[in-house]
Amino acid sequence: MKTILITGGAGFIGSHLVRLMVNKYPEYHIVNLDKLTYAGNLTNLKDIEKMPNYTFVKADICDFERMKAIFEQYNVEGIIHLAAESHVDRSIKDPFAFAQTNVMGTLSLLQAAKIVWGDNFEGKLFYHVSTDEVYGALKNDGSFFVETTRYNPHSPYSASKASSDHFVRAFHDTYALPVKISNCSNNYGPYQFPEKLIPLFINNIRHNKPLPVYGTGENVRDWLFVEDHVRAIDLIFHKGKVGETYNIGGFNEWRNIDLIKVMVKITDRLLGRAEGTSEKLITFVPDRAGHDLRYAIDSTKLHEELGWEPSLQFEEGIEKTIKWYIANQDWLDQVTSGDYMRYYEEMYHV
Ligand code: NAD
Numbered sequence: 354m355k356t357i358l359i360t361g362g363a364g365f366i367g368s369h370l371v372r373l374m375v376n377k378y379p380e381y382h383i384v385n386l387d388k389l390t391y392a393g394n395l396t397n398l399k400d401i402e403k404m405p406n407y408t409f410v411k412a413d414i415c416d417f418e419r420m421k422a423i424f425e426q427y428n429v430e431g432i433i434h435l436a437a438e439s440h441v442d443r444s445i446k447d448p449f450a451f452a453q454t455n456v457m458g459t460l461s462l463l464q465a466a467k468i469v470w471g472d473n474f475e476g477k478l479f480y481h482v483s484t485d486e487v488y489g490a491l492k493n494d495g496s497f498f499v500e501t502t503r504y505n506p507h508s509p510y511s512a513s514k515a516s517s518d519h520f521v522r523a524f525h526d527t528y529a530l531p532v533k534i535s536n537c538s539n540n541y542g543p544y545q546f547p548e549k550l551i552p553l554f555i556n557n558i559r560h561n562k563p564l565p566v567y568g569t570g571e572n573v574r575d576w577l578f579v580e581d582h583v584r585a586i587d588l589i590f591h592k593g594k595v596g597e598t599y600n601i602g603g604f605n606e607w608r609n610i611d612l613i614k615v616m617v618k619i620t621d622r623l624l625g626r627a628e629g630t631s632e633k634l635i636t637f638v639p640d641r642a643g644h645d646l647r648y649a650i651d652s653t654k655l656h657e658e659l660g661w662e663p664s665l666q667f668e669e670g671i672e673k674t675i676k677w678y679i680a681n682q683d684w685l686d687q688v689t690s691g692d693y694m695r696y697y698e699e700m701y702h703v
């Protein structure tokens with residue numbers, strides 16, 4: 354059985370990827386390595402945790418000796434690396450944590466792979482999952498990020514991801530480590546930690562709490578349904594070219610304020626409230642420092658080389674997402690109360 358190590362598999366995107374890989378590839382042993390920070394939630398994986406081809410390992414990617422030991426113990430042949438500190442607002446408050454995990458943690462994994470794999474990289478792959486935020490911000494001029502756009506990160510989060518991307522490429526160029534990188538736009542869908550815009554606002558509408566819109570709400574983000582992202586990762590992992598970068602995005606740009614109004618409308622309807630009831634919760638607050646104006650991904654390369662395209666129209670995806678959070682209010686309550694953090698001890702009897 355071939356072992357694929359997925360880091361950050363208890364997080365939002367990682368848990369969708371682990372589910373897809375465990376179900377789709379019974380011939381792979383999927384090892385989910387996660388530190389279980391506040392963002393790691395093993396209840397996201399209840400449905401697959403007993404599968405015979407799945408193992409969970411609690412570990413910190415910054416622990417280099419442990420990473421080497423895990424590569425050896427499980428005979429890891431491929432890694433898909435998602436573990437990261439991922440929230441821009443947190444990076445503004447505590448940039449060190451972002452440099453530590455995103456830069457040093459990635460370096461620790463790269464070095465572990467290089468040492469344990471030795472001189473024989475045949476059949477090995479290091480796939481690094483990154484973000485479009487490394488490219489900086491676009492103006493409202495119809496332009497897009499392409500794979501060759503110059504890196505120009507503005508937040509400590511995007512600076513740390515940019516740095517990790519550079520290390521991944523450096524290991525390819527210096528040591529011939531087989532690597533692939535993808536840079537994706539903003540994701541949305543089930544199991545996203547409710548500090549990010551979409552689940553935070555759904556939860557606040559539910560509790561009649563203010564919806565804090567940064568600045569004037571003019572900022573533009575390009576939204577992709579998380580299951581489409583993990584399908585792209587699967588495709589790139591198996592069929593993408595070694596040493597290449599692929600942009601992932603659904604050509605789906607929204608001004609924050611317009612997206613919020615759509616969310617308010619759908620959530621009110623699904624909660625049985627009169628249309629427009631929750632619009633009064635919209636509250637403009639001081640802007641995020643260094644707030645990037647616009648992100649927009651051109652994913653033509655991924656479409657033309659590998660035939661990927663998003664499966665869902667945004668209207669369908671956002672409705673599906675809001676329905677999921679309303680049907681799974683206990684998940685939101687567990688996360689906001691901190692109860693989910695006890696699940697690891699209960700499940701693994703530690
Ligand atoms: P997330 O914050 O939901 O999950 C991150 C996971 O990493 C958590 O389970 C956490 O416990 C784990 N982790 C953090 N530090 C760790 C450490 N030191 N050792 C081991 N595990 C650790 O993040 P997400 O939104 O699922 O993002 C996953 C990846 O995708 C990140 O690399 C992020 O940069 C990238 N990405 C995210 C988006 C997005 O919209 N969310 C878009 C593009 C790319």
Ligand code: TYD
Pocket residue numbers: 440441442539548549550551553565566567572573574609641
């Ligand atoms: P977020 O979900 O934090 O993702 P990112 O910063 O990585 O794009 O934010 C999405 C957009 O929503 C971004 O422009 C910031 C804005 N935003 C708010 O206006 N209010 C909020 O409370 C949050 C969390 C985000």
